[in-house]
Amino acid sequence: DTGVSQNPRHKITKRGQNVTFRCDPISEHNRLYWYRQTLGQGPEFLTYFQNEAQLEKSRLLSDRFSAERPKGSFSTLEIQRTEQGDSAMYLCASSRNIGNTIYFGEGSWLTVV
């Protein structure tokens, strides 16, 4: 396994701009998760996919956030009209299926200025 890969690792954007993060899960992992982590806090669950289907979304995921996993492989997380409060690390994770260990990527840092 090559691990969960996230791009870009760092992104600085101006308030109001749109940003997109990409996640490539471990090969053959059916489940893909997005988490958000702010400084001094633990990761918070945002959403998850079972193959291409988005099955759960946290109330933290406002209308400005959208996640896709079109072919059941890689996923994108887009944030529209970014706000300073969106500054955080966005973590992607994947697992083979229910009951299997969830593996995390190294995260994508977003700074909104």
Add this chain to the structure above:
Amino acid sequence: AQSVTQPDIHITVSEGASLELRCNYSYGATPYLFWYVQSPGQGLQLLLKYFSGDTLVQGIKGFEAEFKRSQSSFNLRKPSVHWSDAAEYFCAVGSRSSGGGADGLTFGKGTHLIIQP
């Protein structure tokens, strides 16, 4: 709703000394329990997990944790710490009904481990 409490925000330990990081969870049934470690600016690495069976779980890097149902605890231990253990440690709970999947993992706020020479 499930929750995790890590009572210690910071812990300082001398190199070579033993370590115990506390974790208490709130969950209606027997959960899945995890400990992850995070180095600065990095993602999370799984140290160990408890799903069922033996309540003393061995992990990587010499860590172990013990699930105590009566105390709703899952404390992490290491008999002798190394300077490279300095990092942020997160305890997490997952729903048993979904295998930690359907609603994701719930993390504590973390414990920052400092190693003194």
